[in-house]
Amino acid sequence: CAIALPAHAQFGKIGKSLGKAAKSAGNAVAAVAGDAAMDMAANKVSTKVVEYMDKSNTVSAEDSEYTKRLNNLVAKNYAIVDGVAFNYKVYENPEINLLGTADGSIRVYSGMMDALTDDELLAVISVQIGNIVNKDTRDALMKVASEDNASNASAAQLEKMLSFSGDKLGTVVNELLQVPYTEDQNKTADTYAFDLLKKNNNKTEGLVSALKKFADMEAVDKAAAESEDANAEVSGASKYTTVNSGSSLRASLISSK
Numbered sequence: 001c002a003i004a005l006p007a008h009a010q011f012g013k014i015g016k017s018l019g020k021a022a023k024s025a026g027n028a029v030a031a032v033a034g035d036a037a038m039d040m041a042a043n044k045v046s047t048k049v050v051e052y053m054d055k056s057n058t059v060s061a062e063d064s065e066y067t068k069r070l071n072n073l074v075a076k077n078y079a080i081v082d083g084v085a086f087n088y089k090v091y092e093n094p095e096i097n098l099l100g101t102a103d104g105s106i107r108v109y110s111g112m113m114d115a116l117t118d119d120e121l122l123a124v125i126s127v128q129i130g131n132i133v134n135k136d137t138r139d140a141l142m143k144v145a146s147e148d149n150a151s152n153a154s155a156a157q158l159e160k161m162l163s164f165s166g167d168k169l170g171t172v173v174n175e176l177l178q179v180p181y182t183e184d185q186n187k188t189a190d191t192y193a194f195d196l197l198k199k200n201n202n203k204t205e206g207l208v209s210a211l212k213k214f215a216d217m218e219a220v221d222k223a224a225a226e227s228e229d230a231n232a233e234v235s236g237a238s239k240y241t242t243v244n245s246g247s248s249l250r251a252s253l254i255s256s257k
Contacts, residue, residue, distance in 0.1 A: 037155040041156075042158055043102055044103075045141060045145075046137075046141065047101075048161075049176065052170070053099070053107065054089065056170075058092040059091060060091070066110050073122050074086070078129065078200075086106060087104060087105050088106050088108065089108075090113065091108070091110065094109075094111040095109050095237075096112045096235070097112055098112050101141070112240075115213065115236070117209075119205065119206025121210075123197060123202075127192075129192070134189060134192065136185045140176060142158065186244060187253065194254055207254055211254065214241055215251060217237040217238070221242075
């Protein structure tokens with residue numbers, strides 16, 4: 001037979017459930033608000049970081065072949081992606097590198113442009129877009145702000161960096177450029193790039209061939225690191241592949257799609 005609970009006992013249980021639900025909802029709202037504050041602070045700091053980098057590097061002129069080539073690649077479908085507005089510039093530097101920050105700034109070295117075809121270059125830019133949209137670049141900045149512990153970073157820590165200038169800001173930039181993406185971040189960004197290229201009717205094969213080129217460069221850098229020759233040369237992409245590693249496996253995974 002069924003035993004009916006007193007009305008006040010039922011209400012007590014319901015009240016506790018509602019209290020837990022309200023607390024969970026409140027925590028969720030607070031987490032969203034905290035994440036939004038973190039995004040805003042990261043964007044402000046990133047803008048300052050990019051201003052510093054632009055002043056510290058030779059930016060290719062608007063009428064240069066490098067700038068015109070880059071603009072032709074990104075103008076149609078890569079100016080605004082998933083609600084993020086992107087801005088692009090070329091640094092005249094023979095190093096094979098490409099940088100991105102949380103505010104949507106992407107800086108491509110002329111050496112990277114020389115090393116890649118148009119399809120490969122657009123694919124690598126798409127990966128960087130993935131890193132920005134997925135907040136990998138934001139998390140890298142958080143690691144620098146919190147001394148390599150992004151989970152303990154706060155918007156306040158990031159905003160402190162807005163007061164930095166000169167050598168202090170330069171140190172932040174140098175540290176930021178050396179924060180490696182994790183294996184999961186790289187895989188997710190590669191998948192994002194593959195889907196973005198496909199959506200825009202661009203060739204996805206460029207992603208695989210670019211990763212294979214970087215895999216070859218990684219092999220050169222590994223051999224140099226293991227060599228007893230102190231003068232062993234590293235590839236021009238050694239800084240890039242340190243941050244964006246595992247290119248051989250990544251190429252295999254994308255090839256299987």
